[in-house]
Amino acid sequence: MATKHTHVHRPKKKAQQEWSAKSPDVVGDQVRAALRQAMWRENIAPSDFDDLLWILTQESAGVVDARNSHSSARGLFQLLRAQYELNPHGEKSFGNAVEECQGGIHYIYGRYHSAKKAREFWQQHHWY
Template sequence: MKNFKFKLATILLIVSCAFGLMTSVADNVLPQTSITAEASTLTASQKKQIANINKGLSKKNKAAKNWIAFRESGYSYTARNGNCYGRYQLLKSYLHGNLSPVNQERRANAYVAGRYHSWTNAKKFWQSHHWY
């Protein structure tokens, strides 16, 4: 019986490690797919405006911003959750009635700059609290 319990515990450990590895791989693969799918719905003008809005962000801040966008909405500019809306799940009132992707990018940068001073700080907060 002892041997059976040990084998069962070993199998469960191996399965849980494999599941954790698969989850980790999915976190690294799935966001790229979502970025591509969401970005393809933007017009050329919107893409240009968004690039201009984000041009001052460092590589680390851009990466943190994308990380938050994936966790908040799966990169969707139309995600809804109660009074929160869009890619960064900002309060609808904070968007001042303009739900466009360009305004979401602009307002998200302003929100994070005012509250956290950087997207990397916002990401650290998110990791501790599961919101930002």
């Protein structure tokens, strides 16, 4: 004789939406110019611009001093508190687009040695 099923099941989770890259078109001209200036200051080849811009777009959509409400990530390249010192003036650099880009460049080239490798990692993991 079959018994009646008496416990309640949790509602099914909604399927996660598939991730899609943000278009660099969302980044304004002032932030693009700031990135170019930072690249010049840090002696980064102009050919790396597209990869750096792509990462910046995914991280902050070009919003200067963007803040993540779930972590200490901050700025155009979403540096964590432990990386704030990579900015020319540490935490005081936030709000200055060129200096935020310099901090992101320091992080990317320090960890990945190239913007291309950083972008490839980001595309595989959705973080960097």
